Amino acid sequence: MTIRTATPADADAITAIYAPIVQHTSISFELEVPTVEQMRGRIAQTLQTLPWLVCEDTQGRVNGYVYASKHRERPAYQWSVDTTAYIREDARGQGIGKQLYGELKRILVGLGYCQAFAGIALPNQASVALHESVGFEALGVYRQVGFKHGQWHDVGWWQCSLQSPAQPAVPLKFDALAHHTDVFQA
Template sequence: MTSKPTEVQVRPGVEADLGVLTEIYNHYVRETAITFDTAPLAPRDRLSWLLSHPEDGPHRLMVATEPAPGTGTGTGTGTGTERILGYATSGPHRARPAYATSVETSVYVAPDAGRRGIGTLLYDTLFKALADEDLHRAYAGITQPNEASVRLHTRFGFRHLGTFREVGRKFGRYWDVAWYEKEL
């Protein structure tokens, strides 16, 4: 099924989304080096992560949805009336108080929802939501190679700061992580 862009909506994430968000994330855990988690997580393991992203403030969770097949317009929260296509987050860059005006951002798109502009829509909504927050910089770490993520971040004004060489080991090899920065 091909969706029209107008059918995709972005909203804050809620607890009812946790199972699907965990499934999306676990795909990247199992199949890619995009995340350096090495074992799939259970939804209960990610509950504190979800709850650390309220509807307002600098740490947000935005979820892209479309109506589930056969449900018309769909208005639910991942409970059958909508299909979750991906999510974007802003979270703490570092734990110490002086870092409070910096966030780290990320985007995860469902494996079968790629190449539809979902990541762009999520980041656009996330950065608009953050525009009135007391934030100075956003950072993103991108495991290399990942040209699609580099293009997405560059499109949103991120610039390359440097690369940590062979900083993580997954699937029996070492991976570089390129760090990007965006003024907010």
């Protein structure tokens, strides 16, 4: 298995992983599957400031992905990120999510981030187990916050403390470090 920085060329594989989740579950609150072109844009935009990683199997197929996004707009939140991870259905249960999160957390610390958050549409025991296995702790639940597939859904929030410097520096942008963190063997 290889974990590497995603590229816009991964949009087809990432969209293929994400599409059935949007279409058939309430795990994602998107109502329409993004096009490959839209996904390509999301990847490129994310990589300007934050990491987006993919895990490839030995045949070069993308098994899963993880990325970070800005937590909130106000400046005092700049040391916090939201995280997202999805694993291809036939690759789940193989530790891919743990490996992706391990590398993501390492990079986030290197960039200067202090807190990571994950919102999980409930119920989703597999995602809860993954996040708790990599150090996220439950914070609370937004009740009936999303409406999809004809019903209301709760979202649980989890937090992972990455580091706690007394005087944090402004986080670095990922594109400035990307050439140093391109490929990681898992």
